[in-house]
Amino acid sequence: MHSDKAPWGLRLAAWGGLLFLHFPILIILLYAFNTEDAAFSFPPRGLTLKWFTVALARPDVLDAISLSLQVACLATLIALVLGTLASAALYRRSFLGKESLSLVLILPIALPGIITGIALLSAFRSLGIEPGVFTIVVGHATFCVVIVYNNVIARLRRTSQSLIEASMDLGADGWQTFRYIILPNLGSALLAGGMLAFALSFDEIIVTTFTAGHERTLPIWLLNQLSRPRDVPVTNVVAMLVMLVTMLPILGAYYLTRGGDAVAGSGK
Amino acid sequence: MPLAVQFTQVSRTFGEVKAVDQVSIDIAEGEFFSLLGPSGSGKTTCLRLIAGFEQPSSGSIRIHGLEAAGVPPYQRDVNTVFQDYALFPHMNVLDNVAYGLKVKGTPKAERHSRAENALAMVALAGYGARKPAQLSGGQRQRVALARALVNRPRVLLLDEPLGALDLKLREQMQVELKNLQRQLGITFVFVTHDQTEALSMSDRVAVFNRGRIEQVDTPRNLYLNPATPFVASFVGTSNVVRGALAEALSGSPAPFSIRPEHIRLGAAGPDSRHVQVEGLLRDIQYQGSATRFEVQLDSGQLLAVSQANDSWQAMPQAWQPGQRVQAHWPQEAMTQLQDTEAY
Structure with missing residues (x-):
């Protein structure tokens, strides 16, 4: 029988695990409001919002934020287009080399970021492309495409084939069927895939280190802050911001794809 | 057209x-x-x-x-x-x-x-x-x-x-x-x-x-x-009779089909050209508008017989499972089939 209450040992272990996972994050959140600027005492002597004003007044912080947003938006856009096209090509037809092609598509997310980064850097060098915003975007797009591809192909597989046939039967050509039937059914999968891709790109650091050149995205800025102890409260504020920007889309994507079953194939 | x-x-x-x-x-x-x-x-x-x-x-x-x-x-x-x-x-x-x-x-x-x-x-x-x-x-x-x-x-x-x-x-x-x-x-x-x-x-x-x-x-x-x-047994129910029995009853070695409702239990009249068979009554199923009988002929062939209950009065049951019965049907009710596999 299933009992409502777990044994206290298990509950203690579960809470312990959660605390272990999230304690460092809680510390960062807490010290973003700390009144001291260098030596930290626990518990904090007082709480203040002044670091938010300080952080938002610094041009290097603002530049890094705006670059990261720019890169994430571009990478997401590329991923949405390429990921959708790739999944549309691969979900139904079988052709020679299909399996290896889908493996190659998914590979960037399985490869260690450091490999992707080195590979991209040497590729850009041999092509004579200067590292900059463009190379960061391309680097991020390699794994963002996979996220969109996985989301879209899962939705396509769940979409009843007879909906597409019904559309063709009623006189719609391929483009009209895509526009009126397939795309609306993909809507939430695209949104979810896009949000996840955005979140991944926004806090990516390993691939970015190799492809950024002199540009500084927010995660790189944060990494550089480690050598400046006097700025720690500002760093905490920025870290909190990164957390919010990446966490909210992931939560959103989770809720969007969760209800996806009701969308497709409700004819049965 | x-x-x-x-x-x-x-x-x-x-x-x-x-x-x-x-x-x-x-x-x-x-x-x-x-x-x-x-x-x-x-x-x-x-x-x-x-x-x-x-x-x-x-x-x-x-x-x-x-x-x-x-x-x-x-x-x-x-x-x-x-x-x-x-x-x-x-x-x-x-x-x-x-x-x-x-x-x-x-x-x-x-x-x-x-x-x-x-x-x-x-x-x-x-x-x-x-x-x-x-x-x-x-x-x-x-x-x-x-x-x-x-x-x-x-x-x-x-x-x-x-x-x-x-x-x-x-x-x-x-x-x-x-x-x-x-x-x-x-x-x-x-x-x-x-x-x-x-x-x-x-x-x-x-x-x-x-x-x-x-x-x-x-x-x-x-x-x-x-x-x-196949058609005889897929469209409605039918008795498909093959081989030696088919030849004995219809005069042709080809299989034939006879619908259950075209068969009557009992003896045919002496002057009729009906096909007459005899066997063991295995089962009786009352189905409301009709009653279904299963007769096993001496050759082993099972024969489904269906009789309409077309009187509003409750008829006394004339047959019991296990007894021997006769059954008959008109020559014309048999349909010769092509000799292919059944369903």
Whole structure:
């Protein structure tokens, strides 16, 4: 029988695990409001919002934020287009080399970021492309495409084939069927895939280190802050911001794809 | 009579499997034509060949005299009612019905009024704003019908459209579909595995078995003169007698079919030309309008006999299981069959 209450040992272990996972994050959140600027005492002597004003007044912080947003938006856009096209090509037809092609598509997310980064850097060098915003975007797009591809192909597989046939039967050509039937059914999968891709790109650091050149995205800025102890409260504020920007889309994507079953194939 | 759909020696193979094997059919304009067979017999593949979702591996299909090969589904003057209805879940009922008009560029006002009319025709006026998920199975089925009919196709294809409905609703829809077809004069091609449904609605029925057509005929002829053992046992129930017993009873070595309701229990009159047999009464089943007897002849052959309970009085039961009985039927009631495998 299933009992409502777990044994206290298990509950203690579960809470312990959660605390272990999230304690460092809680510390960062807490010290973003700390009144001291260098030596930290626990518990904090007082709480203040002044670091938010300080952080938002610094041009290097603002530049890094705006670059990261720019890169994430571009990478997401590329991923949405390429990921959708790739999944549309691969979900139904079988052709020679299909399996290896889908493996190659998914590979960037399985490869260690450091490999992707080195590979991209040497590729850009041999092509004579200067590292900059463009190379960061391309680097991020390699794994963002996979996220969109996985989301879209899962939705396509769940979409009843007879909906597409019904559309063709009623006189719609391929483009009209895509526009009126397939795309609306993909809507939430695209949104979810896009949000996840955005979140991944926004806090990516390993691939970015190799492809950024002199540009500084927010995660790189944060990494550089480690050598400046006097700025720690500002760093905490920025870290909190990164957390919010990446966490909210992931939560959103989770809720969007969760209800996806009701969308497709409700004819049965 | 002009032909709506014509199959000439059409085959469709999937790898090694012959889903449709050398099928030739002529479907006349305005006909209610059924494709009847067990699942996997090729009837749905034939329907999909007409709709254009499948291409024949060999043979030719003509729709209203025009070769259909290479014509995509959206350029064919046929519409389909799908087995799972395939209503677009993200559109309301009115937009579902108006979809075919929309993609053909019909102005909004006209397509909405035509869609409303089509909904009224299937008794769903006022349901336009609902989503498919808010409808019952029977209502979805009607929406699917309206969505196909609003395009005024010359041929309507129906893929087991009543399969998901309960019995009462199914019988009601059978009558409505038949009336609709008479009223509109459109050719209906109706796929079903339910022989009662096929018999009661169709002008003609093609019986499918393993990708081939066993017989194409009117319901009455199909029932009274089945051509093969398969048709005899798939359409209604029948006793198929083969071999030495067939030769002894009918004078010909070919198998023959005798319907249970054409057999009488008891002794035939002395002057009649009836076939007379004798055996052990194994079982009696009272079924309301009829009583069913199972007689085992001395050769081992089982014979199903059905007698109508057509008197309102409760008749005294004249037979008991385990006793020996005689049974007889008129010579003419036997139908000689082609010597093929039974179902």
